[in-house]
Amino acid sequence: MKSFIDVPAGSDFPIQNLPYGVFIPNGSDRARPGTAIGDWVLDLNEMEKSGLLRTSFFSGSTLNPFMAAGRSAWTMVRKTLQHILSAECPDLRDDMDLRSLALFPRDAVSMVLPAQIGDYTDFYSSREHATNVGSLFRDPDNALLPNWLHLPVGYHGRASSIVPSGTEIKRPFGQTKADNADPVYGSSRLLDFELEVGFFTGPATELGERITVENAADHIFGFVLVNDWSARDIQKWEYVPLGPFLGKNFATSISPWIVTLDALEPFRCAGPAQDPKPLPYLETKGDFSFDIDLQVAIRADQAPQEDVVCRSNFKYLYWNICQQLAHHTSGGCNINPGDLMASGTISGPEKGSFGSMLEITWRGTNPVKMSDGTERKFIADGDTVVMRGAAEKDGLRIGFGEVVGRILPAS
Amino acid sequence: MKSFIDVPAGSDFPIQNLPYGVFIPNGSDRARPGTAIGDWVLDLNEMEKSGLLRTSFFSGSTLNPFMAAGRSAWTMVRKTLQHILSAECPDLRDDMDLRSLALFPRDAVSMVLPAQIGDYTDFYSSREHATNVGSLFRDPDNALLPNWLHLPVGYHGRASSIVPSGTEIKRPFGQTKADNADPVYGSSRLLDFELEVGFFTGPATELGERITVENAADHIFGFVLVNDWSARDIQKWEYVPLGPFLGKNFATSISPWIVTLDALEPFRCAGPAQDPKPLPYLETKGDFSFDIDLQVAIRADQAPQEDVVCRSNFKYLYWNICQQLAHHTSGGCNINPGDLMASGTISGPEKGSFGSMLEITWRGTNPVKMSDGTERKFIADGDTVVMRGAAEKDGLRIGFGEVVGRILPAS
Numbered sequence: 001m002k003s004f005i006d007v008p009a010g011s012d013f014p015i016q017n018l019p020y021g022v023f024i025p026n027g028s029d030r031a032r033p034g035t036a037i038g039d040w041v042l043d044l045n046e047m048e049k050s051g052l053l054r055t056s057f058f059s060g061s062t063l064n065p066f067m068a069a070g071r072s073a074w075t076m077v078r079k080t081l082q083h084i085l086s087a088e089c090p091d092l093r094d095d096m097d098l099r100s101l102a103l104f105p106r107d108a109v110s111m112v113l114p115a116q117i118g119d120y121t122d123f124y125s126s127r128e129h130a131t132n133v134g135s136l137f138r139d140p141d142n143a144l145l146p147n148w149l150h151l152p153v154g155y156h157g158r159a160s161s162i163v164p165s166g167t168e169i170k171r172p173f174g175q176t177k178a179d180n181a182d183p184v185y186g187s188s189r190l191l192d193f194e195l196e197v198g199f200f201t202g203p204a205t206e207l208g209e210r211i212t213v214e215n216a217a218d219h220i221f222g223f224v225l226v227n228d229w230s231a232r233d234i235q236k237w238e239y240v241p242l243g244p245f246l247g248k249n250f251a252t253s254i255s256p257w258i259v260t261l262d263a264l265e266p267f268r269c270a271g272p273a274q275d276p277k278p279l280p281y282l283e284t285k286g287d288f289s290f291d292i293d294l295q296v297a298i299r300a301d302q303a304p305q306e307d308v309v310c311r312s313n314f315k316y317l318y319w320n321i322c323q324q325l326a327h328h329t330s331g332g333c334n335i336n337p338g339d340l341m342a343s344g345t346i347s348g349p350e351k352g353s354f355g356s357m358l359e360i361t362w363r364g365t366n367p368v369k370m371s372d373g374t375e376r377k378f379i380a381d382g383d384t385v386v387m388r389g390a391a392e393k394d395g396l397r398i399g400f401g402e403v404v405g406r407i408l409p410a411s
Numbered sequence: 412m413k414s415f416i417d418v419p420a421g422s423d424f425p426i427q428n429l430p431y432g433v434f435i436p437n438g439s440d441r442a443r444p445g446t447a448i449g450d451w452v453l454d455l456n457e458m459e460k461s462g463l464l465r466t467s468f469f470s471g472s473t474l475n476p477f478m479a480a481g482r483s484a485w486t487m488v489r490k491t492l493q494h495i496l497s498a499e500c501p502d503l504r505d506d507m508d509l510r511s512l513a514l515f516p517r518d519a520v521s522m523v524l525p526a527q528i529g530d531y532t533d534f535y536s537s538r539e540h541a542t543n544v545g546s547l548f549r550d551p552d553n554a555l556l557p558n559w560l561h562l563p564v565g566y567h568g569r570a571s572s573i574v575p576s577g578t579e580i581k582r583p584f585g586q587t588k589a590d591n592a593d594p595v596y597g598s599s600r601l602l603d604f605e606l607e608v609g610f611f612t613g614p615a616t617e618l619g620e621r622i623t624v625e626n627a628a629d630h631i632f633g634f635v636l637v638n639d640w641s642a643r644d645i646q647k648w649e650y651v652p653l654g655p656f657l658g659k660n661f662a663t664s665i666s667p668w669i670v671t672l673d674a675l676e677p678f679r680c681a682g683p684a685q686d687p688k689p690l691p692y693l694e695t696k697g698d699f700s701f702d703i704d705l706q707v708a709i710r711a712d713q714a715p716q717e718d719v720v721c722r723s724n725f726k727y728l729y730w731n732i733c734q735q736l737a738h739h740t741s742g743g744c745n746i747n748p749g750d751l752m753a754s755g756t757i758s759g760p761e762k763g764s765f766g767s768m769l770e771i772t773w774r775g776t777n778p779v780k781m782s783d784g785t786e787r788k789f790i791a792d793g794d795t796v797v798m799r800g801a802a803e804k805d806g807l808r809i810g811f812g813e814v815v816g817r818i819l820p821a822s
Contacts, residue, residue, distance in 0.1 A: 118529075119571050124653060138652075145651050150594045151586050155653035156567040156660070160530050160745050161618055170619040172742035175562050175690065183561045185690045185741070207572055207662060208581040208822075234742065240556050241549075242535060242566035243654025249567070249744040251618060279586065279596045330596070331583035331645065331657040334571050411619075 003085045004093040005103075007038035012257075012390055012399020014038070018081055019257035019400075020063055020222065023109040031061040031112050036257055036401075037085055039106050046102035052084050052091055053077065062116050063200075063258070067221045067337035070203045074221065078262055111256030113164050114224075115200060115338035120162060120252070121328060122196075122228060122342045123154040125319035127272065129347040132359040137236065149276060152319035152327050154344075157228075158249035162340065165255050165403040171381060171410040172250040174234035187410030188231035190364075191379045195296050195355035195387055196226035197314055198342035199321055200258055201335045208332040213284050216322035217261060219335065225255035225294075225387050225403040226342045232358055232378070254340070255387070255403040263398050267291045267391035272318050281330055288320035292391045292400075294346060296355070301382025303372040309360055312346050312353045314389070381409040414496045415504040416514075418449035423668075423801055423810020425449070429492055430668035430811075431474055431633065434520040442472040442523050447668055447812075448496055450517050457513035463495050463502055464488065473527050474611075474669070478632045478748035481614045485632065489673055522667030524575050525635075526611060526749035531573060531663070532739060533607075533639060534565040535755040536730035538683065543758060543770040548647065560687060563730035563738050565755075568639075569660035573751065576666050576814040582792060582821040583661035585645035594648065598821030601643035601775075602790045606707050606766035606798055608725055609637040609753035610732055611669055612746045619743040624695050627733035628672060630746065636666035636705075636798050636814040637753045643769055643789070665751070666798070666814040674809050678702045678802035683729050692741055699731035703802045703811075705757060707766070712793025714783040720771055723757050723764045725800070792820040 003015040013019065013036040023041050024031045034041040047053035055077060057066035066073070084092050092098055124130055127144070130153075134143030147153060163169075171191055177183040200221040205211060211219055228248060235247025271289035278284075292314035299306035319327075324341060345355040354360045357378050361367050364377035379385065384406040390399035414426040424430065424447040434445045434452050445452040458464035466488060468477035477484070495503050503509055535541055538555070541564075545554030558564060574580075582602055588594040611632040616622060622630055639659060646658025682700035689695075703725035710717035730738075735752060756766040765771045768789045772778050775788035790796065795817040801810035 119569055134652075147588075147594075147648055147651065150588075151649065153649065153653055153656075155656055156569055158530055158567055158744060159570070160747055160750070161743075163618065167618075170743055173621070174742045175738075177558075177561075183558075183690065185692050188742075207574065207578075210584070231742070237558055238562065238564065239652070239654075240558065241545075241650070241654070242564055243650075243652070245564075245566055246738070246742040246744065250742040279594065281596050327586075327657070331585045331599075331642070331661040332581055333569060333657065333660040336571055339571070 001082060002087045003037055004087045005037050005040055005085060010397065011038050012397065012401050014397065015082055015085055016396055017259065017263045017398045018078060019259045020114065021257045022062060022112050022114045024112060025104050026108045033058040033063055035081060036106060041104045041106050041109050043102045043104065047084065050098055053080055063114050064116055064338045067115065067200060067202050068204065071218045074260065075262060078260065111164055113162065114256065114258055117159045117162055117338055117340050118336045119339045120157040120159040121154055122157045122344060123152050123319065123324050124344040125152050125317045125324065126344055126347050127318040128316065128349055129345040129355060129359065132347060132354065136358060136363050152324045154328065155243045157252065161249050162252045162254060165253055167253060167405060168408050169229060169251045169405050170408045172231050172234065173410055174231055174246050175237060176233040177237045183237065188234055190232035191407065192230045192232050192357045193296065193379065193385045194228035194230055194345040195294055195310060195312060196228050196342045196345060197223050197389065198226040198254065198340050199223050201339040201341065202337055204336045205329060205334050207334045209334065210332065211325055211329040213282065213322045213326040216325040219325060220261060220321055222258040222260040224258055225389050225400050227253040227385060227387055227403050227405055228342060229253065253403050253405045255400050257401050259398060259400055264290050264391060266393060266396060267398065269315050271315060271320050281326060282323045284320060284322055288322055289315045289317060290391065291315050292389050294389045297386045298376065299384040299386065300370055300372050300374060305371055306386060307370050309368055310353060310355055312348045312355050314346060316346055316348045317343055379407055381407055383407050412493060413498045414448055415498045416448050416451055416496060421808065422449050423808065423812050425808065426493055426496055427807060428670065428674045428809045429489060430670045431525060432668045433473060433523050433525045435523060436515050437519045444469045444474055446492060447517060452515045452517050452520050454513045458495065461509055464491055474525050475527055475749045478526065478611060478613050479615065482629045485671065486673060489671065522575055524573065525667065525669055528570045528573055528749055528751050529747045530750045531568040531570040532565055532752045533568045533755060534563050534730065534735050534753065536563050536728045536735065537755055537757050538729040539727065539760055540756040540758040540766060540770065543765065547769060547774050563735045566654045568663065572660055573663045573665060576664055578664060578816065579819050580640060580662045580816050581819045583642050583645065584821055585642055585657050586648060587644040588648045599642035599644055602818065603641045603643050603768045604707065604790065604796045605639035605641055605756040606705055606721060606723060607637035607639050607753045607756055608634050608800065609665065609751050610634050612750040612752065613748055615747045616740060616745050618745045620745065621743065622736055622740040624693065624733045624737040627736040630736060631672060631732055633669040633671040635669055636800050636811050638664040638796060638798055638814050638816055639753060640664065664814050664816045666811050668812050670809060670811055675701050675802060677804060677807060678809065680726050682726060682731050685729065689734065692737060693734045695731060695733055699733055700726045700728060701802065702726050703800050705800045708797045709787065710795040710797065711781055711783050711785060716782055717797060718781050720779055721764060721766055723759045723766050725757060727757055727759045728754055790818055792818055794818050
């Protein structure tokens, strides 16, 4: 399938992708839903107003109404958009007035959060990451806690501090404690990223209702990249017994374009073998993971180039998204359209595939040498952290774009 | 001060209280903000429409716009309402048309959630509770973890499953594990309540902004009773290392009327002495607690009477609300109007003052004998849990009403 819109080679956004986001054209103050194609953004409300899209999901400033509509609506809109944008369809292609109304160069818009996020959940589903962190924070001989192989461990995060890619992040203050010293309050010295992928939920469920692994996909709208910024020194002191709190809630950055399950369908693959076998409510048969390459780069302040510090892959995750959602609702917890559920840090088996500086530098004992001659144990003021993701096969590339965040000094 | 509306002796809602809630009159389908006085509810949007209240906070179905307006607006509205409702003011008293439009018998309305709750945080601020739980779940000799006396430990909860008083709660399913057995998935056997008090936040802050202990009260709108339902068997298995998740997120019940700080002003008192002295960003001078009697009763299914199982007091909390909010934002986490921050279980020093069945029955080793001849280790299907709170002094009673929840069998 080809579009009448030119899609540069290597673009993250061919007509087979069509991710959803919310954008504000330069000079406008109205946020509106759109889809990305090549270097362009298509205004979906304009498509509705023109009659080419016969829906009423896109007149607001979030994707929540569309997320609420469910899988049949998602598939229908996707097919319609692929038709409208195809090289063969004249409706938009030959209507220069509509094109000038509805198509915006991607570099002439700014992206905002794609949804009003009601609740944010963060899982901990990479076995390699959990093992690394358990070794560093607790006990290398019992790194994985007893529950880890039996359920997708997760916790509730802070929804208010989720920000779109590009938002600058202040280094947080917080309370920390060195061994054999009194606690102090000051700026975090061990600021870290966490490479994650999150999914947005679809139709709401009622309190007391459960989503099974079999129908979980009907409640999953699509994926974004997530940088779950973490202050390790704050986290270490505060996290017992109720889990991470201020060590995480100062900011979480997400990529602006939501890539749908439909777009990722060609990249389905098996996840890691699960042993012990999960309990029946968590059992999935078939390919429930996705082969998506992920990377993290750091660009030091004023540095001429960035340094890639991690190459990982979504398929390393031990617990898959259907298991995560089924577990989350297994006690009757209700979900709403636009909830965000993130994977937890995605670390692979090898050293170059670790998804946080904590693991990459093994808590600072093995600093990263940067191309500008400096070293990093954790993230420095002025550093920009860039995460990217893309699935690629047989000439088809379905990309996520980037999630970018620059660290400002504490103030 | 007296109202022209008759306030029965012992009422929770004299003219000195005027708590805020959102109600739906029987036969209507429109939720609207109101205040309670005696056995009546006053429609605040009708007060605006009549011109007696010259604000524009109350035309929607939540209190969020009013919460966002800040302390000067809160004080002004409170004073205006006390004037409108006073025995001396004829404006409403003598306007029978307006009275019939704006006043509803409290037993002829149903109450809904007072706000759209963006984020829910649960603290753990009772020293007695943390000590009891630490003894039961971990080690009696080191019950209080090292950070506990240095910061108000807290975690993020689930906002979507917060429900108004009266909502029936299904016993949750979940994964649990007995010692020396494999994990199983089934209905929770150790269902518990937690007696808490929560506050709703006021004006929003920006990401990176901090609220100091000194100005925290300007961001605190008022209090509700909170029953943080807990499934102890699910919690015990899942909670390491990231904290409670499904053991808590199946439901949290809140009382419908938000009692303001202004109304509770006469009941300010000192909290427990804090030793070690908190770090400067957490240091408060003066009376930062409130003397509010709290109780929990259980009414067994079909039982003729309820049994009071706990009498506690808000003043037992070690960490006060200004410390909680200052700590929460100390790393730059932003808040929005309508966030809910709960205290954690409020247990007192004596046995009769413990705020959860876990503590009351000491994990089931010391069952409660009920007046219908049955015993309780935890909560049984059909049980109704009722929590009440009121501050009382010199003939003035500022009450919270109740938060009520009945447990339905798992299904």
